[in-house]
Amino acid sequence: MTLLKRDKKNMNGFTLIELLVVIVILSLLTAITAPRLWEQIDKSKWDLAKPGMKPIETAIDSYTLNCREFPNTLNDLLTNPGIEGWSGPYLKKSQLKDPWGFEYGYIPKGSFNPGSYDLVSYGKDGVFGGDGYYAEQYND
Secondary structure (H helix, E strand, O other): OOOOOOOHHHHOOOOHHHHHHHHHHHHHHHHHHHHHHHHHHHHHHHHHHOHHHHHHHHHHHHHHHHHOOOOOOHHHHOOOOOOOOOOOOOOOHHHHEOOOOOEOEEEOOOOOOOOOOEEEEOOOOOOOOOOHHHOOEEOO
């Protein structure tokens, strides 16, 4: 019977020092792993930017077939700009945004694709220029 009885002195919880040590260790682990996690998120968004242009390209192709000209803006794919033959909307407004939440850029007479059009994701900051994940990506 004496084995089942516990002494109240042995039932203490963690000391403040022990809790602080655990918090410091968890903080260090978070500080080490968080940048790698953010890097992977940025890489995933970068990798999704170009495939996200495909539905827009398809919508532009459909618009061009119906209206016999390229749209002036990407908004022409959503609402009728007053052109005969328009039979849209050709896609949803949410499909015009890149993985960072910025609207894809559209250049009707492309400089990257002469005689056609350019779609561009301006990258993580949504502004022209930059390196790495801040650089632009154009459609093929």
